[in-house]
Amino acid sequence: MISQLSWKIGGQQGEGVESTDRIFSTALNRLGYYLYGYRHFSSRIKGGHTNNKIRISTKPIRAISDDLDILVAFDQESIDLNAKELRPGGVIVADAKFSPTVPDGVGARLFAVPITAIAEELGTSLMKNMVASGASWALLGLPLEVFNKAVEEEFGRKGPAVVEKNVEAVKRGADFVLEQAGGPLEEFRLEEADGKQKLFMIGNEALGLGSIAAGCRLMSAYPITPASEIMEYLIKKLPKFGGTVVQTEDEIAAVTMAIGANYAGVRTMTASAGPGLSLMMEAIGLSGMTETPLVIIDTQRGGPSTGLPTKQEQSDINALIYGTHGEIPKVVLAPSTIEECFYDMIEAFNVAETYQVPVIVATDLQLSLGKQSCEPLDFEKIVIERGKLMTGELPPLEEHKLFKRYEFTEDGISPRVLPGAKNGIHHVTGVEHDQEGRPSESAVNRKLMMEKRLRKLDSLRISNAVKADAPNENPDLVIVAMGSTGGTIDEARKRLAAEGVTTNHVTVRQLHPFPTELLEPHLKSAKKVVVLENNATGQLANLIKQNAGYHDKIENLLKYDGTPFLPSEIHQACKELR
């Protein structure tokens, strides 16, 4: 019996790889396994190799594996590109139609199943993904009825006849391969899971869900990979709560519409990736200058320019922190798990309204698109804080006086009223302004206003701004990272520990303003600091050096080829850097 294995399906884009993966993983989730998925895809819809990999485990996992146990292949290309990942004794389930062969040097067992032939016999080659997934499910010896239930849910809306055909396809695939293999493969028999259904979602869905829980009722956005799932989720859900999603003409419209809606009192966000964020920069300055709350999600992908739109990278850090002209108070957060994607959206909206600032939530492609098990989300933790928003009746204003929307206060945060409020009229402008919001070029006012705005964030620390797993007092290595890399780092740390290398793991969740005092004790304790990030210039490492120093201790561990780190890569690199 084994406690975890990795399964991958590969084929041409548009061939049903996505839906097969969906049904396969839904069924596994029903059995209570922990799952972690990885999508390899390209910027095209039909054609081109694509594959989805799922790691299945009886214990929580947050990383893809180095190797692979089962590969389901719709074409020879999928075998040629992925077989090298198979561990010795791994299995390939492939369509007999293309006479599959195992590449030299790969010690895998091949099951050639007449996938297309069976599907065509049942009426349509479209069902070949069901034949294939049925075959690979059967090899694992898992209960077929659970799989059939997932098939039923996927095709239920197409009517019972379609469901029946697909269930039949699954059965035919299973029967064929079991006969060939002489029954389920004992070496792939998974220990039973706890049977408790987990939440199973992609990061973008967790971000969308968190936004609704936070009271977000409007979203304005422009489609972009890998952010679009957020708007697609919210357009299904927001109308149920009276709100809507507007697909705008560009990202500038998206962000300025969100600013207008936040100004008028509705929690509104937009989401994009690097190219969109670049277009939004001027407007982020407007939000900062007018002290209008704003929440933006940046799902980082490979840059610059169009870059690698479907690949992993964490290279927007500098742009998010420094990208707006002039100087404004701004917050940049980076959730590092799927659960944090949910909770951080609530915090992002609370911070945006409490401090009246733009808040950027930066994920990365793997965190946004990797489908994975999610711990239960706690309703009690949903707290809504709106800061100095005045909702009651206001005292009458003196003639020709406006409401002091930008009143100088000790903490820099001024009372805020919403348009529509009687006796609350004030002016809002991106031009430097006085306490009533009227344009002012007075040098005295300018200095006071700049200081007022900037001191708002003096004390801001989000919850767990720096998250640490620090069991060692003076570790050989402190690994500092952000975003989706945490689970992979922890797997590498286990291997390092087994070899006697002590490590602590620190995740920076608040990138700006930088929580230096929270990070510093960890840097101090380390013999060496490894800053691990998916970019080519070490942006996080530079941020740490700039704020905390420790130049002599810090080593870069960078990966910028578009793929996420593997545990083995971190393990190897840390051994060398030690």
Added chain:
Amino acid sequence: MATFKEFRNNVKPNWCPGCGDFSVQAAIQRAAANIGLEPEQLAVISGIGCSGRISGYINAYGLHGIHGRALPIAQGVKLANRELTVIASGGDGDGFAIGMGHTVHAIRRNLDITYIVMDNQIYGLTKGQTSPRSAEGFKTKSTPEGSIESTLSPLEIALSAGATFVAQSFSSDLKQLTGLIEAGLQHKGFSLINVFSPCVTFNKVNTYDWFKENIVNLDQFPDYDPSNRVAAMNKIMETNGMLTGLIYQDKGRKSYEDLAVGFKPEALAKQDLRLSREEFDKLLAEFK
């Protein structure tokens, strides 16, 4: 009920004496009072440029944003609180150059807001460069040999983009302008009102006298039917875009707010933000 004086504040506009924008400001104040608004029920969202300052000169909620983006901001305000009357405003550079993409799509989207463009055929605040509305051959600081680009026709573009309300006026004709703004504010959908608003400092060609000579008032055509889109397009072309009055109105099309499925008929901004536990559990159930 508020009078037009209550829409005034004590801020002295930084416009040049004689600028057409003064009359536009007065017309907005009068129209708002005439249709029975209170100052807090009105939000004026403006762009950047001389005319963009208008939101600071009216006693109402006002937001002076960034160049070319008055329309998306104004649409956001309206979506958040549909009980507000929302005016977007700015110049021809703001709306027809840097913001043209937003103008076309705001027209298509048809949210219930009114867009007032102060069209002076030149960039004033940057001291005299060509605008998309400048005539061919027009000499400016950026076109010393005369403009060689064709003049943009916002009225034709608006009609082809599916506008439900298109009007044009002249800042000297306060009565007509006020009436058109009232009609625009009462129109259930997006209304575009382009206003010839002469720049007395940098535009020595398109002057008050020049407009008076060249304008064609639609009142001259008693049979003109503003519900006829083809006739409207013809009239714009026949007059080379120099017509004033209500050019086109489609009273049949519903606004975006009314078409958006599930969109709350009351102000979204007044809604309680918290989910109930039942609502939350229902959302989670889909991920099991």
